[in-house]
Each structure stands twice: as C-alpha cells, then as structure tokens.
Ligand SMILES: O=C(O)CCC(=O)C(=O)O
C-alpha cells in the first residue's frame with residue numbers, strides 16, 4: 001500500500017451512459033448463448049443494484065492473421081507496405097508460423113513501430129519453429145518479445161499479440177471472448193490464457209509508472225461521505241490482488257456471466273466472495289443459485305487493505321463509520337463493459353442505516369465513474385477511477401447512485417500488465433458489510 005500525505009484533490013464533471021442487455025436463460029451458469037444486444041435506458045431492472053451493461057453494438061473483430069518468418073534469416077517488414085496493404089510480408093511463405101492476431105493487425109504493427117522508424121526487423125534466433133522462443137522484434141524505442149503466459153498450454157498454437165503502446169488488439173480479443181459460446185464453457189480467466197506477445201514497455205513508460213507510485217496517495221472528500229484515495233494501492237498490492245482474484249476466479253464460485261431475471265446479461269463478469277449476490281433476486285445468499293457453487297472467502301489481505309482504507313477515509317470524513325467486510329463483489333469489465341446507475345442497497349437494513357461504507361478498489365484500465373443523487377446520467381458527476389484508486393461511500397453517501405459509464409482502453413499501468421498477463425479491462429472489487 002502506498003503511504004503519503006492526504007491532500008484534497010479530484011475533479012468533477014457531468015456524465016451520461018446507458019445499458020444494453022442481451023438475452024439469456026435463467027438458471028444456467030452461462031446464459032449468453034445467441035446473445036442479442038439491444039439498448040435500453042438505465043433503471044429498468046427490478047434490482048436496486050441496477051447492474052447495467054455494456055454492448056453498445058460495437059463490432060466484434062474476427063481474428064486476422066499475419067505471417068511472420070521464423071526461419072533463421074532476418075526479414076525486414078516495411079512499415080509503408082503494411083500501411084498501404086501492399087507489403088509482401090503478409091503473404092504466406094512456406095517456412096512461416098502463423099501468428100494469429102486477434103483484431104486489427106495493421107493497428108498492432110503500426111503501434112509497434114515508432115513514429116520515426118520505417119523498418120521493423122523480425123529477428124529469428126532459433127533453429128526450431130517455436131515462436132515463443134525465437135521471435136524478437138526490435139526497433140529504436142520498443143521491443144516486442146514473446147512470452148508464454150502462465151496459463152498457456154503447449155498444445156495450443158494460438159498466439160495473442162498485445163501491445164504495451166496500444167492494447168487495442170487484445171481488447172478486441174477480450175470482447176470477442178465475451179461473446180463466444182466457446183468461452184462460456186470455460187471459467188473466465190483474468191489473465192490472458194494464450195501465449196502473449198507484448199511490446200515491452202519503454203523505459204519512459206515504466207519510469208512514469210514508478211514516479212506515480214513513489215508520489216504516494218492523495219485523499220479527498222468528493223461529496224459528503226464519499227472519499228477518493230487516489231493511487232492508494234501500490235503496484236505490488238495490485239499484483240497480489242490480481243493474482244489472488246485470478247486464482248479464485250477460475251475455481252468454484254469464480255467469475256461467471258451474470259444475468260437478470262428478464263434474461264438481460266450484465267456486461268461484465270462477476271465473482272462474489274463471502275456471500276453471493278444474486279442479480280435475479282437482488283439478495284445475498286450462501287450459494288450461487290445458477291450453479292450451486294459456494295463463494296470463496298475474502299482473502300484476509302484484502303480485508304486488511306479495506307480496514308486501513310476505511311481508517312484513512314475517517315481522517316478526512318469523520319462521519320464515515322468503521323466497517324469490516326464480509327462481502328466482496330468482483331466485477332471485470334472489458335473495454336466495452338459498463339454498469340448502469342444504481343444504489344447498493346441489498347445489504348442489511350442495519351448496515352445501510354448506519355451508513356457503513358462500500359469500499360471500491362479499481363485495478364487495470366481506468367473507468368469513467370458516475371455518481372449522484374438521482375438515477376439520471378445527465379445529472380451525475382463524473383470521476384476517473386484509475387488503477388490503484390480506492391473509493392469509499394458511506395454515511396450521507398451510502399445511498400448514492402453510481403455506475404460505470406466507460407472503460408478507457410490501454411490505460412492500465414504497463415508494469416502491472418507486464419507482471420500479470422492481465423487481460424485488457426478493469427477489475428473492480430467492492431467490499432461491503434452485510
Ligand atoms: O465498478 C465500479 O466501480 C462500481 C461497481 C459497483 O457499483 C457494484 O459492484 O455495485
């Protein structure tokens with residue numbers, strides 16, 4: 001956790017948004033077969049936690065393929081040729097291994113080239129055709145290296161390429177994965193499953209992350225009872241939280257695709273810890289009705305962070321009561337994920353009456369977070385929640401309407417992505433005491 005001087009800060013703007021459900025079947029763990037996406041306004045769900053959704057009808061990019069020479073000779077890929085589509089490099093020679101680029105390969109390759117460089121050298125160092133080991137793309141400012149993600153399988157030859165400069169391709173792959181029936185059969189993995197090529201972050205980017213971290217956190221009261229602790233969780237804390245959530249997320253009671261009673265899907269993946277929150281009944285329970293699973297316990301380290309954050313917030317807003325969480329709802333948003341304006345009021349009447357705070361951790365890509373006194377986006381305030389930020393709302397703000405309007409692609413700290421294989425998107429944990 002960062003330690004620093006608590007100071008006032010934090011901008012406010014107005015915001016808006018919407019939600020768009022897709023069809024699904026009640027009683028199935030994964031209910032997004034044949035998803036149909038339609039837009040409808042916020043506030044139509046029967047739940048107080050009106051978990052709005054993503055799916056603004058963005059196109060899902062089908063994977064494209066690029067062909068990269070892996071035999072020991074050096075190949076030069078001319079950037080101009082890539083841009084105008086005339087480059088012979090994209091033809092499939094005999095001695096090539098296919099790198100499947102999910103999304104727009106042109107974007108990817110453009111982003112991998114610096115603005116001043118015209119050539120990218122594809123250097124193959126290995127005798128065998130194992131692209132994991134042999135491809136290194138170097139040019140003046142960045143290098144593209146291939147690493148195997150922890151969960152990759154040797155028999156799986158699909159390779160995902162993502163760029164530290166521009167995670168667009170991997171974002172698209174994440175979107176596609178959300179939609180595919182195939183992915184519905186597997187537990188949702190916070191980390192990219194396949195071999196990952198990443199542009200190594202530049203020294204400049206890494207230093208920027210480090211500088212930010214070394215500044216410590218700043219706290220501010222953004223409305224009575226609502227405290228924002230910016231940059232509160234250190235990168236190490238975030239890595240630990242991500243690894244733990246990823247591990248829990250692929251096990252029993254892990255991440256799943258939640259849906260409402262009316263068949264609408266929330267456009268996020270969810271995992272509940274401690275108790276299950278059921279979007280169909282808007283109640284907490286000991287098991288998840290869709291599959292009978294028991295939610296994992298909240299890791300003790302998480303609770304320590306929360307309790308410390310509550311104490312910190314009390315030094316800024318004394319009216320925020322102390323709380324010790326027994327519920328954590330983890331949401332993972334891809335780049336198109338969102339959540340409609342809602343109130344968190346399915347906790348016990350006592351908890352809400354006392355104004356026990358909801359404590360929210362943001363990790364990964366940043367989000368446009370809306371909050372206000374009404375379920376009206378046009379009247380809501382807006383704040384950007386970035387990786388490492390902790391937001392608390394209790395006391396007078398316990399019933400504040402809030403939601404996530406959008407996720408800002410490619411804004412996660414590079415070092416975090418590098419250390420975890422975190423898929424593009426945002427993890428949010430909200431802790432509550434029932
Ligand atoms: O993702 C966020 O920042 C908010 C999540 C939230 O409001 C909820 O889970 O109830």
Ligand SMILES: [Fe+2]
Nearest residue numbers: 049343344402
């Ligand atoms: Fe909420």
